[in-house]
Amino acid sequence: MDLDRASLDLMIRLLELEQDASSAKLLNEKDMNKIKEKIRRLCETVHNKHLDLENITTGHLAMETLLSLTSKRAGDWFKEELRLLGGLDHIVDKVKECVDHLSSDGDEEKLVASLWGAERCLRVLESVTVHNPENQSYLIAYKDSQLIIxxxxxxxxxxxxxQQYNRAENSICIADSKPLPHQNVTNHVGKAVEDCMRAIIGVLLNLTNDNEWGSTKTGEQDGLIGTAMNCVLQVPKYLPQEQRFDIRVLLFLERERAAQLAESKTDELIKDAPTTQHDKSGEWQETSGEIQWVSTEKTDGTEEKHKKEEEDEELDLNKALQHAGKHMEDCIVASYTALLLGCLCQESPINVTTVREYLPEGDFSIMTEMLKKFLSFMNLTCAVGTTGQKSISRVIEYLEHC
Incomplete structure (x- = not known):
């Protein structure tokens, strides 16, 4: 549908209807069942797995429609109107409802439904808080920081x-009676947990990034810092390899060594790559404003030789790019790790001592060098003088004086 303010307003007002109570007074049971059957047939065509076709209400349909929308599709005005019309209130309340069910739902299907419900609401909230201080402030304040809680x-x-579902899977034994080592969570519960976790982290990042009020409210939550550290240190080993980068920012030394190794391998590949030798039977010519080598004579054997050389060069280039990509990932993870450790060390002599014990010869220079490279990279790709760069510079200065 083409969304406009009137349509958005209608959906939000429909959310406020209480389980179709007003409609039920006007229609008898037979007519109501006819309407529900028509809705079921319509819903079957949209392939929305989250629709509860056995429990159709106006509010349920309105919420599903709202959650199916994104700010990118609707435009920047959507973020503001969603707040002004009260849509954010309903979505935050829905998050609370789903989260409250997490502690009481023993049934797996109900647990997955609650996780999916929370995740879809959080995705919308993550989207509408990106670069939107008004929505960020509103959500931090709403019902005494209900969303953060x-x-x-x-x-x-x-x-x-x-961790619970991973341990359950690891208890399965294979033929030789050896437990499966750190098997990834592959069942539907594990997938729902992973998706919900990423959505939560996305929302919390938006509410705390360069926001003292949001950071304070978030830091006040009982046990959250410990939970966050466990998510960083322990949870990634339970996730598929390709998904760990989204969550993991620790194991600094391991990533720093991996970055150095990848860099040396890339240098070797480039150094050993064969240089192109043009056949002597040709000349440089200007064509369409470009200087190109144009061969005047070529035997079949020469053409095959050049083709083979080009294939070898392409293969070497691909290898170099693969190593460069791995090197970039290791550098970024190590940099964020160093930044996090540096923040934890500030104004905390105990943390300084603890981190120093794990560093080679107790020297912080390995961390500061990585952060300086990261800062140089940011200076090339971001606007100079942003808050992020200032924070990194502040951490570097602190660590250099430790």
Whole structure:
């Protein structure tokens, strides 16, 4: 549908209807069943797995429609109107409802439904808080930081669930009676937990990034710092390899060594790559404003030789790019790790001593060098003088004087 303010307003007002109470007074049971059957047939064509066709209400349909929308599709005005019309209130309340069910739902299907419900609401909230200070402030304040409280509880539940289901899978034994080592959570509960966890982290990042009020409210949540550290240090080993980068920002030394190794391998590949030798039977010519080598004579054997050389060069280039990509990932993870450790060390002599014990010869220079490279990269790709760069510079200066 083409969304406009009137349509958005209608959906939000429909959310306020209480289980079709007003409609039920006007229609008898037979007519109501006819309407529900028509709705079921319509819903079957949209392939929405979250629709509860056995429990159709106006509010349920309105919420599903709202959650199916994104700010990118609707335009920037959507973010503001969603707040002004009260849509954010309903979505935050829905998050609380789903999170409250996480502690009481023993049935797996109900648990997955609650996780999916929270995740879809959080995805919308994550989208409408990106670069939108008004929505960020509104959500931090709404009902005494209800969203932050619910997000903190949900993250704690997810941390417990993802390890719980992983241990359950690891208890399965193969033929030689050896337990499966750190098998990834592949069942539908594990997938729902992973998706919900990423959505929670996305919302909390938006509410705390360069926001003292949001950071303070988030830091006040009981046990959240410990939960966050467990998500960083323990949870990634339970996730598929390709998904760990989204959550993991620790194991600094391991990533720093991996980055150095990848860099040396890339240098070797480039150094050993064969240089192109043009056949002597040709000349440089200007064609369409470009200087190109144009061969005047070529035997079949020469053409095959050049083709083979080009294939070898392409293969070497692909290898170099693969190593460069791995090097970039290791550098970014190591940099964020160093930044996090540096922040934890500030104004905390105990943390300085603890981190120093794990560093080679107790020297912080390995961390500061990585952060300086990261800062140089940011200076090339971002606007100079942003808050992020200032924070990194501040951490570097602090660590250099430790």
């Amino acid at each position: 619910s997000s903190a509880k949900a993250l704690q539940h997810c941390e417990e669930l993802i």
